Amino acid sequence: MKARIAIVAALLGATLTPTLAIAAEGAGEEHGSWGALIFYVINFLLFVGILWKYALPAGRNFFKARALGIRETMSKADAAFRGAQEVANRAAERMARLEAEKNQIASDLADETVFQIGRIYDLGQEAAARIKRDAELSATALAENARRRVREALARAAGNLARELVVQNFKPDDQTRLLRGFVEKLGEEAGQ
Amino acid sequence: MRSSKVAKRYARALMGLSNDHAQLEAWGAEIERLARIVDSPEVAAQLESPTVTHADRMAALGKIAERLDLSFPVRSFAVVVASHGRVREVAAMAETYARMLDDLMGRARATLTFAYQPSDEDLARVVAGLAVIAHKKIIPTNNIDASLLGGVVAELEGKIYDGSLATRLADAERRLSG
Numbered sequence: 551m552k553a554r555i556a557i558v559a560a561l562l563g564a565t566l567t568p569t570l571a572i573a574a575e576g577a578g579e580e581h582g583s584w585g586a587l588i589f590y591v592i593n594f595l596l597f598v599g600i601l602w603k604y605a606l607p608a609g610r611n612f613f614k615a616r617a618l619g620i621r622e623t624m625s626k627a628d629a630a631f632r633g634a635q636e637v638a639n640r641a642a643e644r645m646a647r648l649e650a651e652k653n654q655i656a657s658d659l660a661d662e663t664v665f666q667i668g669r670i671y672d673l674g675q676e677a678a679a680r681i682k683r684d685a686e687l688s689a690t691a692l693a694e695n696a697r698r699r700v701r702e703a704l705a706r707a708a709g710n711l712a713r714e715l716v717v718q719n720f721k722p723d724d725q726t727r728l729l730r731g732f733v734e735k736l737g738e739e740a741g742q
Numbered sequence: 743m744r745s746s747k748v749a750k751r752y753a754r755a756l757m758g759l760s761n762d763h764a765q766l767e768a769w770g771a772e773i774e775r776l777a778r779i780v781d782s783p784e785v786a787a788q789l790e791s792p793t794v795t796h797a798d799r800m801a802a803l804g805k806i807a808e809r810l811d812l813s814f815p816v817r818s819f820a821v822v823v824a825s826h827g828r829v830r831e832v833a834a835m836a837e838t839y840a841r842m843l844d845d846l847m848g849r850a851r852a853t854l855t856f857a858y859q860p861s862d863e864d865l866a867r868v869v870a871g872l873a874v875i876a877h878k879k880i881i882p883t884n885n886i887d888a889s890l891l892g893g894v895v896a897e898l899e900g901k902i903y904d905g906s907l908a909t910r911l912a913d914a915e916r917r918l919s920g
Contacts, residue, residue, distance in 0.1 A: 701918060736903060
């Protein structure tokens with residue numbers, strides 16, 4: 551294991567410091583050298599292999615975990631969005647219901663108001679008719695009472711006057727006439 | 743009108759003693775005289791006093807009867823009444839007897855109240871009118887009441903026949919006042 555680590559470290563060092571390798575060869579600029587190309591290729595392949603061996607799984611795992619996290623987050627966000635949408639729908643529904651309820655209450659109030667106005671009007675009419683009727687009856691009774699009192703007073707006065715006249719002017723003949731009338735009445739009664 | 747079952751029984755008993763109308767009439771007058779005396783306040787108070795013994799009461803009534811010169815049957819009647827403690831009922835007995843006698847003789851008593859003293863002719867006319875109604879001979883008792891103003895009020899066998907001017911005026915007044 552240690553050896554493997556050491557090799558990997560050497561390879562990494564060689565790979566990551568190509569300028570050093572080139573300098574060690576002590577050459578200046580060389581163009582079209584196969585050795586250099588192979589070196590670069592090997593170097594590159596080593597680099598790719600190292601990447602493939604170590605970095606790729608880690609990266610893959612990282613991105614897999616990241617994707618999973620993102621998916622979870624997205625799922626949560628979606629659920630939250632759906633929940634929010636549902637709440638919004640419910641709120642909208644309630645708002646719509648509230649509106650309908652408000653309209654219903656307003657309509658009921660309007661109906662009740664109309665009914666109460668009609669009732670108050672009817673009661674007012676009835677009370678007015680009753681007051682009028684009572685007033686007419688009272689007036690009639692008062693008038694009748696007054697007429698009766700006047701009639702009584704007149705009759706009393708007439709009676710008193712008649713008595714005085716009788717006392718002053720009564721004669722024996724009148725008594726005889728009255729008695730004769732009385733006897734005639736008795737005769738009529740006997741005949742019945 | 744004073745009347746009771748006791749008075750009727752005694753009156754009927756006295757009436758049953760004779761069939762002679764004249765005698766019954768005479769007894770009626772006698773018992774009426776007796777009732778007037780016995781019913782007078784001073785005599786009634788003495789006769790009803792608890793201090794007077796039964797024997798004294800009977801003796802007193804006997805003396806009254808003697809003083810009034812009552813016939814034997816009426817005197818005996820008075821003694822029987824006294825012995826049964828019915829002196830207080832004598833007036834009612836006299837009244838009942840008079841009524842029974844009137845029925846027997848076919849006559850009725852009428853109380854006539856005039857506004858003024860009537861002439862004999864007027865009185866006779868009224869009595870005749872009442873006789874037509876009652877179909878009996880009328881024995882009138884006359885009273886005067888000036889408040890009647892005119893006419894007459896007759897009371898006959900429990901009925902009132904009102905021919906007075908005061909009543910006519912009162913009727914007219916009532917009709918006028920509606």
